[in-house]
Amino acid sequence: MGLLASFILGLPGIAGKLLDYLGKRSDNTVLTNGQNVTADTTVAQAQLVAYVEERKAIEAERAAQRLSPWSAWMIPTAFGLCMLHFGAIVLDSTFLFNWQVAKLPTPYDAMEQMIVASVIGVAGVQAAVGRIFSKR
Secondary structure: OHHHHHHHHHHHHHHHHHHHHHHHHHHHHHHHHHHHHHHHHHHHHHHHHHHHHHHHHHHHHHHHHHHOOOOOOHHHHHHHHHHHHHHHHHHHHHHOOOOOOOOOOHHHHHHHHHHHHHHHOOOOHHHHHHHHHOOO
8 A cells, every 4th residue: 555655646746757858848849940940030031132132233233234335235236136037037937038037046046035035024934934834
């Protein structure tokens, strides 16, 4: 009977130790999760700051190019040549003028399309549409 009495009287102490252990473990888990959230927030803020700085640098470069007499003509000229080439292809294929306007070779045809897309403001849309509608 003494063994049973000492076991019953010892239960509150054992239960208290167990609850203390579980409380400390829970505190450690909460602390770890809090640190993970803080780290994620810090990384997200750093990425946002880097993105803003990148945009500022790109805009400063574009402003410098617009002010330069040597580079201000480059983008409009490239766009104009691309439009002339596209126009000649369309006229030749529509009205059968037999001009036989050749398609540009492989690396330059994509460059021509990117020049036109970037000037009209839709650069990168083709890649995004391709990613969205691609089969995985």
